[in-house]
Amino acid sequence: MHKAMQGYIRAIDRMNHVIGRIAMYLIFVLMGVLLWSSVSKTFLTPSIWTLETAQFVMVAYYVLGGPYSIQLGSNVRMDLFYGDWSPRTKAWVDGFTVFFLLFYLVVLFMGAVSSTAYSLGYFGMEPFAFFGDLFMTLITQGFAAANEKLGFLEKSPTAWQPQLWPIKVVLCLGVFLMILQCVAEFFRDLERLRGSEA
Template sequence: MPKVIRGYVRFVDAMNRIIGRFAMYGIFALVGVLLWSSISKTFFTPSLWTLETAQFIMVAYYILGGPYSIQMGSNVRMDLFYGGWTPKQKAWMDGFTVFFLLFYLGVLLYGALGSLAYSIGYFGMEPLVFYKDLIVSFFTGGPDAAVEQMGYLERSSTAWRPYIWPIKLTLALGVFLMILQVLAEFFRDIGRIRGVEL
């Protein structure tokens, strides 16, 4: 395998390992928020922010831990036949089915980017053009020009009314990291087919 591919696989694995190990501790933040929610509902005035914060933490925990889960091979598989195959047969099957997963993740990323654009005030039909214009205005006119490019920031409809863009940004980032990890797994499968372990 070329050095570039080996370097890519090592870099993506290391990055997703760090992010995934960090995201694992989100479960403790989630438990803390839900514990406070129970305590405040029992003894004090119920907090408005706890349920939505717990949902946001769970989304971040799940989506940022996904690439690490794929890397560790701990994602759910239907292995009626797959479990008894040789590593080379598994690599052939994974190398074929990865294209279906990449298509799905590509559609998911496009939807996440469109949803993120909506949450920062873009209501058109071409979110990628909006991001290009946003980046160009940032580098030509500075942060103020980029802020002018954005519109009304979306907020939740609950009583607490937090901004929605941070969790939508986390979702888009998590899907992008998952695409990178799936490509690394694809290169690893090609290596297994060739008899090289990456």
């Protein structure tokens, strides 16, 4: 079990490190979109796509970079007491409080999956079954058959009206990666309590 935990920690850390390092460059994409928005509003006809694109890029930046932030320990904490504790005490407290974060993230993930299914035209109560069926259809029958299973695609109610499923998929991916990283942090705390570093 000890080796399996260390392997899990290394694999998740490596994956979230790569994704987080890529996601951090989205800030430049965001700056480019906002710069174009300012230029187009000042000198040209204002672009209707810039505000929502900036929001979508910010969501991707935030949720895909979140697991990397947890990995680095740069997430926000109340350091009033925590900063003075020993590493062992921190591991005990982190190992306990991570369950509250995991509960929140699992509820958020379930809501994100349900919202993503809704954005693809599924209005039932079993979004995971919908995605399982969609995935199996895609694998066995191809893209055209899977496309027939989709309903009315949800669009933003703005003038630009982009489809919302891509950013909702990014949200699901980001929250899922955050759950994986929180489990890795829990295992890391267990390793610290055992007296070894992962």
